[in-house]
Amino acid sequence: MTEESLESTRTSNLVEKKHHKTTPSIIYCLGLALAGIVFGFDIGSIGMINFQTYRDQFGDILYPSGEKRINEVVLGLIVSGFSLGAAFGGLLLPRFADNYGKKPLILFSMFLYSLGSLTVCWAWEWWQVFLGRILNGAGVGCCGVVSVMLISELSPPDLKGPLVSSFQVFTTVGILFGAMVVYLCKNERSRWQYRISLVIQMNLAGIVAIVTAFVPESPVYLIKSRQYNKALRSIGRINGLSPTDHQVEAELNDLRERTQLESLNIAMSDPNSTSILKGEPRILFRTVIGTILMIFQQLTGINYFFFFGVAIFENAGVEDPFLTPVILGAVNLVFSFFSLWLVSQYPRRWLLISGSLLMMILIFMFSTCGVFFLNSSNGAVVGSIMILLTCFFIGAFACTWGPLSFVVLSELFPLRVRSKSMSIASAMNWTTTFALSLLSPLIIRHIGFWYGYVFAACLFLSAFFVFYYIPETKYDTIEQIDRYYESMTTFNEFSIGFPTKTFKKRNKKSSTIQQPEIQLHDV
Known part of the structure; x- marks a missing residue:
């Protein structure tokens, strides 16, 4: 029995027979996907760092007016602490699922997240906020991996892709929800101005824990x-x-x-078959490719807007910068639903390359407006144009690099190493987020909107990277992808150029035995 056929049969009987009810499994999976709201709400509510009450509590630089601000290094640590914790939580904690089960680990991760929010809520020094943010990230990083694994195991085979994708959809719902809470609290003048979001975070984690208990x-x-x-x-x-x-x-x-x-197949197989360093065909190389892919996802600049959107548009002279994240969150949510159809219809590489080039043009135009035209007599109009360009940028990301980087990553590896390779790539994704979150406030303060040109250059490089180094995974089985790597001697040899209709038709014959469209974890 081949590895692929074994993978396809592992869930073939679980919820597929006509006389079985699929409704319970769908409800359970959607309940688990609610964890995405916790993740999204944390991203959406990060705008609370721009509240004056937050700055007065944790700031260390005094304006002549008597108001405080947080220096860029401390601000970077506060924002990036979440990503640092998520890198640790996503890479190390899920390993305990094999010994203790997935449900207890999800419950533990929600406890960690709530503990982090409670720490931030009652903090009086910035380092306590940093510690709380690390706990927040560890909880979300662990829960994100384990929840998706359990969704993959409980879902009906023919609904696995949409149900796994529902985690991402709920994440976009959480981003919008968090941005709306920050917007509604902007006029509050007590310390509860930022604590309201933290209390909601704890309540959301509690709801996810209660729902998980019934799964x-x-x-x-x-x-x-x-x-x-x-x-x-x-x-x-x-x-x-x-x-x-x-x-x-x-x-x-x-x-x-x-x-x-x-278990018998594993015992009889080559001991190196599950090794990242020595596994074949070219597992180490494929892991490096997947890791670079996930690094480029962050270098698109998406979190430049989500993490620092309020500050960016405050500098752009927008009258109500707290409203902008709400608009961006709504755009992200709408296009996330559209991406479910887009991903099922078009080749992976074509979407990734198109997304890179489109986002490159948009962020280049955004930066040009900010650098050369914002301080002109038409500054208000330019600010509105920058918001519009950002909306198009968010929409392009939500339809391409947002979901597809994870989809392609899940399809690059054989089952025996998929979990380990994906964990490494995901950890580097979080590590890149940490570095960008830490350095961005300092960079923005020194070079302003010139920063966008850095992301434009990275997007240009990402298009070439996908063109030369990423195979088209939509129409090929994992065994065919293995053969690509076995016969490959150079990167150029591996490139198959832009996908065409001919290529699509040629590969449709093998699509009937293709693995599930979005298979993040084996079951």
């Missing part, structure tokens, strides 16, 4: 830990059947056989 544990984990009675109940709940139903027992036996077969 069944992964049957695969229960079987591997020899908890067969609990596995029966879990399979029954997922399928809407009684645990004593003979179909549930049959599926339990089937899962046990396939789990044992997988």
